Amino acid sequence: xxxxxxxxxxxxxxxxxxxxxxxxxxxxxxxxxxxxxxxxxxxxxxxxxxxxxxxxxxxxxxxxxxxxxxxxxxxxxxxxxxxxxxxxxxxxxxxxxxxxxxxxxxxxxxxxxxxxxxxxxxxxxxxxxxxxxxxxxxxxxxxxxxxxxxxxxxxxxxxxxxxxxxxxxxxxxxxxxxxxxxxxxxxxxxxxxxxxxxxxxxxxxxxxxxxx
Amino acid sequence: xxxxxxxxxxxxxxxxxxxxxxxxxxxxxxxxxxxxxxxxxxxxxxxxxxxxxxxxxxxxxxxxxxxxxxxxxxxxxxxxxxxxxxxxxxxxxxxxxxxxxxxxxxxxxxxxxxxxxxxxxxxxxxxxxxxxxxxxxxxxxxxxxxxxxxxxxxxxxxxxxxxxxxxxxxxxxxxxxxxxxxxxxxxxxxxxxxxxxxxxxxxxxxxxxxxx
Numbered sequence: 098x099x100x101x102x103x104x105x106x107x108x109x110x111x112x113x114x115x116x117x118x119x120x121x122x123x124x125x126x127x128x129x130x131x132x133x134x135x136x137x138x139x140x141x142x143x144x145x146x147x148x149x150x151x152x153x154x155x156x157x158x159x160x161x162x163x164x165x166x167x168x169x170x171x172x173x174x175x176x177x178x179x180x181x182x183x184x185x186x187x188x189x190x191x192x193x194x195x196x197x198x199x200x201x202x203x204x205x206x207x208x209x210x211x212x213x214x215x216x217x218x219x220x221x222x223x224x225x226x227x228x229x230x231x232x233x234x235x236x237x238x239x240x241x242x243x244x245x246x247x248x249x250x251x252x253x254x255x256x257x258x259x260x261x262x263x264x265x266x267x268x269x270x271x272x273x274x275x276x277x278x279x280x281x282x283x284x285x286x287x288x289x290x291x292x293x294x295x296x297x298x299x300x301x302x303x304x305x306x307x308x309x
Numbered sequence: 310x311x312x313x314x315x316x317x318x319x320x321x322x323x324x325x326x327x328x329x330x331x332x333x334x335x336x337x338x339x340x341x342x343x344x345x346x347x348x349x350x351x352x353x354x355x356x357x358x359x360x361x362x363x364x365x366x367x368x369x370x371x372x373x374x375x376x377x378x379x380x381x382x383x384x385x386x387x388x389x390x391x392x393x394x395x396x397x398x399x400x401x402x403x404x405x406x407x408x409x410x411x412x413x414x415x416x417x418x419x420x421x422x423x424x425x426x427x428x429x430x431x432x433x434x435x436x437x438x439x440x441x442x443x444x445x446x447x448x449x450x451x452x453x454x455x456x457x458x459x460x461x462x463x464x465x466x467x468x469x470x471x472x473x474x475x476x477x478x479x480x481x482x483x484x485x486x487x488x489x490x491x492x493x494x495x496x497x498x499x500x501x502x503x504x505x506x507x508x509x510x511x512x513x514x515x516x517x518x519x520x521x
Binding site: 144145146154155156157159160163164167261264265266267277279280282283286 | 356357358366367368369371372375376379473476477478479489491492494495498
């Protein structure tokens, strides 16, 4: 069984609609979903980009908002352009790491995205994250203490290095074996790939040599 | 009837698979297709980009080739990574402009893309373009003379200005009314939009104010 690793940043526009439908798709394709929160900023800087949307051409940024709005409409999810963009996903990513493999992991991730991209709330604020954890019936204080531990900080830093090693340069990115699928619009393709790869042992680890 | 304007550059990787299926999609959706060859380089420079793929992060460029290969495979079209990239589409774009509205327009466009991205031929060479025109049973010398006329050169320059005015920043881009769809992966969506817009008078010209 080849899992699909879903690499995302809580501040990334296109990560939002993809994250909202990832679990449903995983069930439909009978593929194991592994959430991989990471920080896109440091990864983009490693690739020589500023990582600042303000450096994008104005026309492209305008397009991104319009495009996201269309995608969310067709997916039937709420969308409001955040008044701050991009928001730092650092705290939320650390908390998500604490939730790895727990039953609340997916719910927390979706709630943070919803707060940022539907409710225009500041997800870098501890109060907002505490509230989300509380709504999920969790012990916010305890989880936040773990989220601020050296172990979790270290784990998140390792993610940046790993992302770069896998050739990840944007978010969201789906990783199936060694095969990359960049963008929310490649999510279905990535799940199909994972579903098929599971039937052909080893196939997901074969990279086309032309692409090297 | 709202037409779909297909803005493309002959040197652009993702323009290739999109151009190869555009006419079929237009027929299937009963939408008028208008080919819009333009030069992406000057448009990117207008937006403050170098327009040189060499300036892309290595990981992204590697991904683009792999992704294109997967797209072409699933579309059932040949793909070979061009030994020169990007190739100048200047001459081919001028010839395509000469063909606007003629029965050979689509065939010429597809033949140029096939030469560049399947046969690895230098589409900036007059010989290659002459050969393509000859294969289509056309008078290559005569068409090339028109292609090099001041009128056609001027038309192509106007395209750059128009692209920038419409907010186009990449290729391929589908323009339906004032609605932009960037990328080969948005082509089906753009055709659906055009098909639907034709049923709702004026709808394609309404831009979501949030995106302004």
